[in-house]
Amino acid sequence: MHRRLFQSFGSAAGMSGPALAAPAVGFLLVFLIVPLAAMLLYSVSARVAGGVLVPAFTLENYARIFTNDLYLRFVIRTLRVALTTTLLCMILSYPLALILAHGNRTFARITMLILVAPLLVNLVIRSYGWTIVLNTRGLLNWLIASVGLPVPGQILYSEAAVVIGCAHLFLPLMVLPLAAAIIRIEPSIMDCGRVFGASEFRVFCHIVLPLSLPGLAAGSALVFPLTAGAYVTPALLGGNFASLLGNLIEQQVVAASNWPFGAALATLLVAILLLVNLIFLKLFERKTARWVHRGR
Amino acid sequence: MQSQLRGLSAALIYFVALLILAFILAPLIAPVIIAFSDGIIVAFPPQRFSLRWFTKVLADEEFLAALAFSARLAAAVTVLALALGLPCAFGLARRRFPGRDAMMALIMAPLIFPVLVTGLALLQFFTALGSRNTFLHLVIGHTVIAIPYVVRTAAASIVLVDEAIEDAARTLGATRLCTFLFITLPQIRQGIIAGAVFSFVTSFDDYSLSMWLADAANFPLPLQIHVFIQRFFDPSVAAISTLMILFSMMLMLLIERGMGLSVKRLVTT
Numbered sequence: 001m002h003r004r005l006f007q008s009f010g011s012a013a014g015m016s017g018p019a020l021a022a023p024a025v026g027f028l029l030v031f032l033i034v035p036l037a038a039m040l041l042y043s044v045s046a047r048v049a050g051g052v053l054v055p056a057f058t059l060e061n062y063a064r065i066f067t068n069d070l071y072l073r074f075v076i077r078t079l080r081v082a083l084t085t086t087l088l089c090m091i092l093s094y095p096l097a098l099i100l101a102h103g104n105r106t107f108a109r110i111t112m113l114i115l116v117a118p119l120l121v122n123l124v125i126r127s128y129g130w131t132i133v134l135n136t137r138g139l140l141n142w143l144i145a146s147v148g149l150p151v152p153g154q155i156l157y158s159e160a161a162v163v164i165g166c167a168h169l170f171l172p173l174m175v176l177p178l179a180a181a182i183i184r185i186e187p188s189i190m191d192c193g194r195v196f197g198a199s200e201f202r203v204f205c206h207i208v209l210p211l212s213l214p215g216l217a218a219g220s221a222l223v224f225p226l227t228a229g230a231y232v233t234p235a236l237l238g239g240n241f242a243s244l245l246g247n248l249i250e251q252q253v254v255a256a257s258n259w260p261f262g263a264a265l266a267t268l269l270v271a272i273l274l275l276v277n278l279i280f281l282k283l284f285e286r287k288t289a290r291w292v293h294r295g296r
Numbered sequence: 297m298q299s300q301l302r303g304l305s306a307a308l309i310y311f312v313a314l315l316i317l318a319f320i321l322a323p324l325i326a327p328v329i330i331a332f333s334d335g336i337i338v339a340f341p342p343q344r345f346s347l348r349w350f351t352k353v354l355a356d357e358e359f360l361a362a363l364a365f366s367a368r369l370a371a372a373v374t375v376l377a378l379a380l381g382l383p384c385a386f387g388l389a390r391r392r393f394p395g396r397d398a399m400m401a402l403i404m405a406p407l408i409f410p411v412l413v414t415g416l417a418l419l420q421f422f423t424a425l426g427s428r429n430t431f432l433h434l435v436i437g438h439t440v441i442a443i444p445y446v447v448r449t450a451a452a453s454i455v456l457v458d459e460a461i462e463d464a465a466r467t468l469g470a471t472r473l474c475t476f477l478f479i480t481l482p483q484i485r486q487g488i489i490a491g492a493v494f495s496f497v498t499s500f501d502d503y504s505l506s507m508w509l510a511d512a513a514n515f516p517l518p519l520q521i522h523v524f525i526q527r528f529f530d531p532s533v534a535a536i537s538t539l540m541i542l543f544s545m546m547l548m549l550l551i552e553r554g555m556g557l558s559v560k561r562l563v564t565t
Contacts, residue, residue, distance in 0.1 A: 015387075017396065024381055027443070116548070122540055138326070200305040231503065270410070
């Protein structure tokens with residue numbers, strides 16, 4: 001009856017929404033938005049020439065990235081590693097997501113536990129674990145040798161090692177949204193396919209795969225940027241042979257003390273990630289529009 | 297939920313899934329095996345059984361100092377993130393007001409930017425301000441990246457609260473505080489605990505932000521472990537890894553017991 005009257009009694013103190021949100025919003029404005037804006041500004045307002053900081057408007061920091069082969073190679077490698085990692089995660093995700101969504105309950109429970117457990121283990125340690133596995137005298141080579149197969153060469157300190165390490169770090173972030181998408185598919189649609197004689201493989205290709213694309217898009221939107229912005233994993237597993245933009249930024253700021261250039265590289269990284277995410281979403285949106293008519 | 301996977305293709309899926317699970321576990325099991333080895337280098341097959349790397353690590357003052365520092369830092373971050381995040385979650389989940397969407401976008405913004413970039417921006421920001429309080433810088437930085445998790449988990453549980461029960465308590469004469477403590481709080485307890493765990497872990501595990509803001513006197517554990525990896529080639533780092541992996545597993549079991557790590561729940565929220 002007096003619904004309106006009671007509504008304001010809801011939370012702790014009858015404070016207004018903006019007042020409750022204000023502290024957190026203000027905090028992020030001051031300690032996230034302002035520093036990021038300042039960084040953007042810094043990247044065009046100063047440059048280092050001959051070890052001396054020259055404060056003046058300049059686009060030289062950006063020009064330097066695109067005219068220097070070395071820096072450009074970092075950008076391209078970062079994109080390549082992030083893309084490969086995302087694709088690898090997509091492939092590895094389907095079996096796990098199918099089991100989480102439709103598999104035997106006990107198996108699904110164990111899968112979930114094993115999938116989520118590493119998330120609590122520090123990423124430095126998880127990457128270090130991979131060095132022990134991929135080392136020339138590591139677990140993998142030992143296992144391969146004891147089976148009697150020819151031992152592969154050095155895997156550690158390569159792009160492949162970075163991709164493996166990053167895929168391991170971020171796999172759960174692909175599997176969970178994918179499983180969520182698969183769970184939402186009406187079982188009757190799949191049964192329908194089966195009734196009309198489709199094999200399990202065709203059911204997967206023509207029903208599960210297209211309907212699970214939104215989950216794949218959500219997962220990719222997490223895995224790609226996290227890989228592109230990685231630092232420790234490429235440092236430990238890639239060494240000097242496969243370091244990414246993050247490592248270059250750190251080196252330029254800490255070792256070379258070229259802060260404006262570091263700021264330009266960081267800004268470029270953010271710009272690339274925003275662009276890539278936009279492409280991902282558009283791409284999947286168009287693909288899924290045909291299949292999915294409800295929102296989200 | 298009945299199993300939908302049948303037949304030969306199902307067997308194949310289970311087999312591949314087992315391989316992938318082995319892939320997930322490999323880098324966690326390898327250091328544990330090496331940690332108990334008596335050999336002085338990290339290599340397979342492990343040498344005789346020994347506990348000496350554990351005794352070495354547990355007597356290492358740098359390790360213990362970094363561990364204590366990270367725990368202190370993560371505790372401070374958890375308190376600040378909850379203090380800022382909980383009221384915010386209430387405001388955004390319960391009220392409709394102009395600018396609410398923009399505020400929600402801002403709250404989630406720390407997730408959009410790579411932590412590495414946020415850290416660099418904060419380093420330049422604090423340097424420009426001339427601030428020297430490293431511990432405070434780290435607390436602020438980690439809180440920035442923890443806030444989205446706190447707000448999201450708390451808001452998700454606040455939305456589920458039946459406001460009619462609160463109205464009933466108020467009608468029956470309970471004060472606002474009383475209603476909050478005895479009606480609202482018990483219903484959103486899980487969301488708050490989840491938010492607290494998330495912010496603690498976010499801070500405790502962070503590398504990409506700490507690497508910009510830390511100094512020698514304020515050196516979090518992940519950075520210290522990285523230093524150990526570069527300094528020691530014996531299994532002592534594997535021993536540290538084993539301790540941390542065991543600790544994480546215990547935490548995970550605790551969470552599973554306490555909150556239920558049900559497949560449906562994790563997947564559908």
